[in-house]
Amino acid sequence: MNTQLNRLKITLFLFLGVFFSLSVNAQDYSESYVNYMSDLEKYVKDDLYGKVSSVLYDVEEAPLQEDYLSFVKEIQKEINKFYTDRSADLSLEERMEVTSFKHTMLVQLGELYLDRSQEMAVEERLEFFKKYLSETSLQHSIENLTDDLARSIMMALHSALKVPFGISNSSVSDYIFELPKEERELLWGSYILNDVLMLTRSYEEIEETLKDFKSTYPQSGYIQNMDEGLASMEKLKTGALVEDFQFANLEGEAVKLSDYEDKIIYLDLWASWCGPCINTFRTKTPDFEKALREYEDIVLMYISVDDQPDPWKNYLDKNQMRGVHLYAGKGFEAEIMKYFKVWGIPRYLIIGKGNKLVNVNAPRPGEEAIEELINLRGI
Template identity: 65%
Template sequence: MNTILKFSKLILILFLGLFFSLTVKAQNYSDAYVNYMSGLENYVQNDLYGKVSEVLYDVEDAPSKEDFISFVKEIQKEMNQFHLDNAGDLMEDEKSEAASFTHTMLVQLGELYLDRAQEMEVEDRLIFLKEYLSETNLDQEIKSLTDDLARSLMMAMHSAMKIPFGMPNDDIAVQIQSISGNQGELLAASNILNDMLMLSGSYEDSEMAVSDFSKNYTNSTHLANLKEGLVSLEKLKTGSVVEDFSFVNLEGEKVNLSDYKDKVIYLDLWASWCGPCINTFKTKTPDFEKQLREHEDIVLMYVSVDDQQAPWKNYLDKNPMRGVHAYAGQGFEADIMKYFKVWGIPRYLIIGKDNKLFNANAPRPGDEAVAALLEAKGE
């Protein structure tokens, strides 16, 4: 049942993301493209979902990898035929985007199989993924990476290696380095782009990764996507002046980052509904605060992204903490969350004096964070 729900969620997220994009940028899309995607959505909901459920979930055991790949190749034929029948009036960039959307769906189908076939050992799972990309010709067809496509490829890679997605793990990069040819190139580019999307490291880390990729794959068609990704991260270079975000404090007064430009800020993005955030407050934060109590030029700033102020205030009323408490609201749609590419909380940042970015992905409260803060203030 959980896997069925996962399939529904994957397709829902895919289409919600797409149609949110269409709504926001409606002026950039033709009516033909909107109709095309509506037709594809109808196919997924009324045809594909039932077929996938029958093959993967309405059976006691997962099908063999050969049978599932054969099944997906039939689905691929249907999607290709849909494209031939409906893409004639699309502009060239819309055709490319439609193809990327189809590629993303096919990659997600492969990831669903890996999720269903939990009994498979990692070695066999990796073999399946390589064969899947080869048999569906995705490793040849994918010439340009969208954010969703790169993320889906990395979700599949994580699933193949039974590593939770979103958890930093060098094993993924090491495994990708062992894969040659088009697949190695595709997965390496996807890994770099996904790291940029999730801000797994610093701007400098991404810059070095793109540089290494360009040396290994000089003529790669994915270089354009990676360079675009780097441009989107330029504001997060170490030493860049952070935008002067405004919040509301517990008294309802306006609070700006620039109010603390003469201090080093340890910025903690959290919400009252976030279990790991609350657990850190209870287990790590008290000692962390004590270690920094004598450092008057270091301020601990806790910014809540709760949708409403009441839960934020109620939590702090019952669990008072030192430091500066501010409210941003809007969850992951908050401007500061988008600015720092925050995909999960808690998230910690260190902003140096004069509001210059020191670390966009700082250590969680503890000795390592204390050391980083002291370094940020020049000690």
């Protein structure tokens, strides 16, 4: 059960850590808010974690759905009382934030049950997910749909469908759009916000989906957050001029993106510690490079986000690769990673001539990517 226990810890503390960090570091938060989050962290560590462990993980089998729902409702009462006892001195904005976090915790508790009950068929998992949202009142009580809450809801839905989170899959949208209108708003809004966060679709695709959402729910309280999320993607529109990032090459020289403005760039963000990155280099990249070798106006650009340059250089010393090799460093804190909303690697992008963005979620090395790159030569 160690793996499951570790997952439990990660799930229960992931967003708590984010919020607590904000409360400590942001001057805009009141002392009451900082105290609230500190007390909440203590409650999760000293009380909630043990209760959830005993119900889900310290047993040979997952509890019956009804038993778990009863358990969660008791936890919900505790969380609501915690809020009532400590929220009086919070500002309106702070109360909205901690309420959203309260909802996020409840969603995560539902996902934990799905994670523990892997033997359940998808149909049964979806029925539990639907019932869970209804009986915890999450389906209709969420007024402020934050990024973290939307992501948690989508993680839970992916789990219910047994679909890997972060990978585009039509079964998620199919499920949402088959729901009656009165049950669709929360999941659809979460789907759109998660698309913005994960950049799983293009700006134009998300914009079109948001238009449909507004047409269906013109009075939805979720619209403002979705509009703000879409606005944050303006620089990622197809055809947008990409910021002129600067990196170091293997010789330590500065290289700018604009140095290749007369080229079509297939940009590969990777790191030496990334297993899928290395596996792709070994299995797909050689044929990919070979197929594009004759096209001088197509450049394969590999940008490492290793924390230190030595692992990057050592890998390339032992594994010769064609293309342009550059170093950004800083892992997911690298400016280019934040610019393109990169949450996982490898990540591929296509930047056209003039350094204009073509595809923020390009295909992996293979026939589809080759075709797209070659077709761009005639534009």
